[in-house]
Amino acid sequence: xxxxxxxxxxxxxxxxxxxxxxxxxxxxxxxxxxxxxxxxxxxxxxxxxxxxxxxxxxxxxxxxxxxxxxxxxxxxxxxxxxxxxxxxxxxxxxxxxxxxxxxxxxxxxxxxxxxxxxxxxxxxxxxxxxxxxxxxxxxxxxxxxxxxxxxxxxxxxxxxxxxxxxxxxxxxxxxxxxxxxxxxxxxxxxxxxxxxxxxxxxxxxxxxxxxxxxxxxxxxxxxxxxxxxxxxxxxxxxxxxxxxxxxxxxxxxxxxxxxxxxxxxxxxxxxxxxxxxxxxxxxxxxxxxxxxxxxxxxxxxxxxxxxxxxxxxxxxxxxxxxxxxxxxxxxxxxxxxxxxxxxxxxxxxxxxxxxxxxxxxxxxxxxx
Amino acid sequence: xxxxxxxxxxxxxxxxxxxxxxxxxxxxxxxxxxxxxxxxxxxxxxxxxxxxxxxxxxxxxxxxxxxxxxxxxxxxxxxxxxxxxxxxxxxxxxxxxxxxxxxxxxxxxxxxxxxxxxxxxxxxxxxxxxxxxxxxxxxxxxxxxxxxxxxxxxxxxxxxxxxxxxxxxxxxxxxxxxxxxxxxxxxxxxxxxxxxxxxxxxxxxxxxxxxxxxxxxxxxxxxxxxxxxxxxxxxxxxxxxxxxxxxxxxxxxxxxxxxxxxxxxxxxxxxxxxxxxxxxxxxxxxxxxxxxxxxxxxxxxxxxxxxxxxxxxxxxxxxxxxxxxxxxxxxxxxxxxxxxxxxxxxxxxxxxxxxxxxxxxxxxxxxxxxxxxxxxxxxxxxxxxxxxxxxxxxxxxxxxxxxxxxxxxxxxxxxxxxxxxxxxxxxxxxxxxxxxxxxxxxxxxxxxxxxxxxxxxxxxxxxxxxxxxxxxxxxxxxxxxxxxxxxxxxxxxxxxxxxxxxxxxxxxxxxxxxxxxxxxxxxxxxxxxxxxxxxxxxxxxxxxxxxxxxxx
Numbered sequence: 001x002x003x004x005x006x007x008x009x010x011x012x013x014x015x016x017x018x019x020x021x022x023x024x025x026x027x028x029x030x031x032x033x034x035x036x037x038x039x040x041x042x043x044x045x046x047x048x049x050x051x052x053x054x055x056x057x058x059x060x061x062x063x064x065x066x067x068x069x070x071x072x073x074x075x076x077x078x079x080x081x082x083x084x085x086x087x088x089x090x091x092x093x094x095x096x097x098x099x100x101x102x103x104x105x106x107x108x109x110x111x112x113x114x115x116x117x118x119x120x121x122x123x124x125x126x127x128x129x130x131x132x133x134x135x136x137x138x139x140x141x142x143x144x145x146x147x148x149x150x151x152x153x154x155x156x157x158x159x160x161x162x163x164x165x166x167x168x169x170x171x172x173x174x175x176x177x178x179x180x181x182x183x184x185x186x187x188x189x190x191x192x193x194x195x196x197x198x199x200x201x202x203x204x205x206x207x208x209x210x211x212x213x214x215x216x217x218x219x220x221x222x223x224x225x226x227x228x229x230x231x232x233x234x235x236x237x238x239x240x241x242x243x244x245x246x247x248x249x250x251x252x253x254x255x256x257x258x259x260x261x262x263x264x265x266x267x268x269x270x271x272x273x274x275x276x277x278x279x280x281x282x283x284x285x286x287x288x289x290x291x292x293x294x295x296x297x298x299x300x301x302x303x304x305x306x307x308x309x310x311x312x313x314x315x316x317x318x319x320x321x322x323x324x325x326x327x328x329x330x331x332x333x334x335x336x337x338x339x340x341x342x343x344x345x346x347x348x349x350x351x352x353x354x355x356x357x358x359x360x361x362x363x364x365x366x367x368x
Numbered sequence: 369x370x371x372x373x374x375x376x377x378x379x380x381x382x383x384x385x386x387x388x389x390x391x392x393x394x395x396x397x398x399x400x401x402x403x404x405x406x407x408x409x410x411x412x413x414x415x416x417x418x419x420x421x422x423x424x425x426x427x428x429x430x431x432x433x434x435x436x437x438x439x440x441x442x443x444x445x446x447x448x449x450x451x452x453x454x455x456x457x458x459x460x461x462x463x464x465x466x467x468x469x470x471x472x473x474x475x476x477x478x479x480x481x482x483x484x485x486x487x488x489x490x491x492x493x494x495x496x497x498x499x500x501x502x503x504x505x506x507x508x509x510x511x512x513x514x515x516x517x518x519x520x521x522x523x524x525x526x527x528x529x530x531x532x533x534x535x536x537x538x539x540x541x542x543x544x545x546x547x548x549x550x551x552x553x554x555x556x557x558x559x560x561x562x563x564x565x566x567x568x569x570x571x572x573x574x575x576x577x578x579x580x581x582x583x584x585x586x587x588x589x590x591x592x593x594x595x596x597x598x599x600x601x602x603x604x605x606x607x608x609x610x611x612x613x614x615x616x617x618x619x620x621x622x623x624x625x626x627x628x629x630x631x632x633x634x635x636x637x638x639x640x641x642x643x644x645x646x647x648x649x650x651x652x653x654x655x656x657x658x659x660x661x662x663x664x665x666x667x668x669x670x671x672x673x674x675x676x677x678x679x680x681x682x683x684x685x686x687x688x689x690x691x692x693x694x695x696x697x698x699x700x701x702x703x704x705x706x707x708x709x710x711x712x713x714x715x716x717x718x719x720x721x722x723x724x725x726x727x728x729x730x731x732x733x734x735x736x737x738x739x740x741x742x743x744x745x746x747x748x749x750x751x752x753x754x755x756x757x758x759x760x761x762x763x764x765x766x767x768x769x770x771x772x773x774x775x776x777x778x779x780x781x782x783x784x785x786x787x788x789x790x791x792x793x794x795x796x797x798x799x800x801x802x803x804x805x806x807x808x809x810x811x812x813x814x815x816x817x818x819x820x821x822x823x824x825x826x827x828x829x830x831x832x833x834x835x836x837x838x839x840x841x842x843x844x845x846x847x848x849x850x851x852x853x854x855x856x857x858x859x860x861x862x863x864x865x866x867x868x869x870x871x872x873x874x875x876x877x878x879x880x881x882x883x884x885x886x887x888x889x890x891x892x893x894x895x896x897x898x899x900x901x902x903x904x905x906x907x908x909x910x911x912x913x914x915x916x917x918x919x920x
Contacts, residue, residue, distance in 0.1 A: 051550060053546050053549070053550070072549065072555075073546070073549040074549050074550070074551075074553055074554060079550065079551075080546075080547065080550035082543055082546070082547060084543060086541075086543040086544055086546070086547035088544060088547070088548070088562055088566075089544075090566055090568075099548065099551055099553075099561075100551035100552055102652055103551060103552050103553040103554075103561070103652050103654060104552045104654060105652065105654045105655075147551065148550070148551070151551045151552055157550075
């Protein structure tokens with residue numbers, strides 16, 4: 001059963017552009033693994049190196065503990081679902097799906113059986129005579145998937161397979177995709193820029209930026225314990241407050257924000273005097289009416305209120321002019337209005353302290 | 369800067385449907401009245417002379433053989449060009465070596481050489497005692513005749529086929545090939561079962577192009593044909609009988625008619641049935657195709673393709689450089705510059721050639737633009753657009769000398785038309801399809817949204833044309849104009865059919881080669897005459913490259 005290992009892989013284009021920069025990762029057998037990151041971060045390049053569509057400039061790629069750097073794609077036993085589906089326009093659905101078995105010279109009866117099974121699995125057998133241009137986006141995606149599976153591959157590589165679909169279909173198909181992969185006992189590597197999609201269906205996720213992997217973990221690990229300020233921003237939503245470490249103790253750190261505001265943060269490897277960034281998720285804040293002066297409490301004025309159905313989103317301008325977003329359940333609490341003076345607080349254990357990025361916070365958080 | 373009143377007035381007029389209708393109708397009338405109908409009527413006017421052929425079995429036999437030879441050679445050459453051109457195009461489009469840029473440029477060189485000069489070059493290389501390959505042999509390797517015609521037609525159609533196929537491969541979305549490889553197909557299987565079927569229309573276009581060029585070629589073919597006759601040579605020989613013998617109109621009209629009708633029919637059949645052609649993609653041979661995809665086989669295939677190109681196209685095409693160099697050093701250049709003897713006629717012919725080309729280019733640009741918009745934007749509906757598109761391509765398919773014969777008959781029935789105008793009419797027909805095709809493709813490339821946006825912002829139709837369509841298609845306009853000009857300069861067949869006294873340079877050169885064979889002209893003079901034509905054509909095509917590169 002296929003396990004994939006990438007060891008110190010780098011890909012350079014024209015000797016100047018480093019698309020993948022010294023990446024190492026391991027995907028376990030039968031795991032649904034996602035490569036997540038903004039456009040241009042190198043996730044598709046990495047996937048294509050695993051597929052054999054491009055060769056790494058440095059490093060090794062292993063499938064089932066065998067090095068495959070020099071192995072062409074047709075010999076790697078993979079199935080690949082392209083972002084644009086790449087259905088052969090001159091072949092109908094049936095010929096597209098049975099193409100893999102045909103070029104591998106399977107017996108005709110076996111090809112037909114597999115073709116039928118795959119199309120029935122995606123509920124498209126009755127459309128087997130249709131040409132690609134006669135199908136909807138969702139149908140094309142399912143045909144592309146069944147084509148990749150019909151060739152007998154145990155390692156499925158998916159390059160933004162839902163990217164070209166509209167939101168509702170994307171939402172429905174993501175779960176169907178995972179179910180199919182798990183039912184067939186496949187190993188899957190899924191490339192996406194949609195963090196909701198990755199978090200919903202992956203066993204583990206690797207977050208990438210500018211050719212590098214920043215963190216690998218489960219959805220929960222990435223959400224509750226981001227190890228990098230970019231990950232904290234890219235996964236879910238966070239407020240970022242700049243300050244200095246005023247005091248460090250066994251229990252945590254005291255951070256002096258702009259304007260002299262003092263808050264507590266969770267214990268990290270930062271030292272006293274270090275410039276830091278404190279990240280707090282909007283749903284972590286509590287909010288009360290009025291101003292109460294005390295350490296770890298932040299005073300502010302509600303600047304904007306947005307009703308989002310399940311939640312209410314408040315934008316609060318603090319006394320040091322920083323603006324934080326607070327999200328509370330709409331059915332559970334009193335509501336505030338624009339202009340209200342409020343006090344907000346958060347448990348320090350649910351905040352994240354990062355060293356201030358050397359290239360600047362804006363640059364580090366940028367997704368382009 | 370305020371618009372001149374004239375432009376404002378034209379803008380205003382263009383809003384009126386009747387004015388637009390008049391402009392498009394004029395364009396269609398020009399096409400029908402100058403390009404399409406005269407050849408048909410010309411044949412009709414002399415229909416009664418065709419009987420001469422049926423009454424003379426020798427004449428009929430000669431005519432039939434000539435017609436058969438034209439089509440047989442055209443089909444053979446087209447297949448050979450495809451077989452040789454496909455792997456070469458793949459090599460150029462998919463290869464990674466920088467050397468391929470050089471090969472790509474060299475593949476264009478036969479385009480630069482006017483066909484008359486090309487014919488002379490191939491004659492020297494393959495078929496003349498003491499020159500080319502033949503200097504190493506007791507006899508010329510390939511004597512003038514059908515085989516030399518095949519070699520000539522192969523050489524000058526090859527660059528056209530390469531251009532079409534390389535362009536198609538570069539525009540092709542690699543994702544389909546990648547998909548087939550990830551499904552287990554060897555590279556050769558992927559190329560055969562996925563890439564080629566998707567590029568089928570381009571392969572058919574390349575075939576039609578090679579077929580048309582072979583069928584239409586006259587000047588160079590006359591040079592290398594010897595005593596062999598295909599349709600074009602037959603018409604040329606009939607039109608230019610030995611001194612003292614009459615021009616036999618019947619056989620000339622008969623062969624012209626058959627060539628025009630059959631070529632048009634074949635073109636229509638290929639155009640309609642070609643897209644329905646099924647390619648052999650059902651069966652696969654995984655083991656064999658995998659072996660044939662390996663590096664050694666691929667390298668050997670690329671080497672054979674390159675060798676074929678060098679031996680059968682490039683070297684014979686460029687061989688003329690040697691006699692030209694000899695002519696320059698022998699003093700012939702001084703005679704040429706001083707316009708001594710035959711050179712006076714040569715320079716007059718050159719001025720005539722470029723004068724005709726300029727007139728033709730000017731007229732065609734104005735007459736063809738509305739037609740191109742009519743076709744590209746389907747102003748008169750899908751049916752009319754397709755019909756006009758197909759009809760406007762026919763002059764490219766039909767042998768130019770046959771077209772010239774029929775046009776000559778028609779226009780000479782109006783006694784007041786001067787010979788210069790006859791040449792212009794003939795060249796208008798020959799060059800028309802080149803410009804139409806270029807501009808149709810260019811206008812189709814401008815999305816309708818842009819025109820509609822201009823209209824919603826207050827732009828009248830002529831405003832849209834001059835502020836949106838023209839700027840966005842200007843490179844194609846320049847490129848099409850230059851191609852049309854070069855084609856006109858190069859045109860021999862139709863010119864031969866219409867002229868009596870005037871001679872353009874290609875027609876003059878064909879005559880010079882004839883005199884050379886009879887010992888009445890020096891090889892250096894012929895070589896230098898061809899050399900000047902090559903030089904000027906090179907400058908024109910360099911301009912074309914600069915324009916196209918500017919666009920990129």
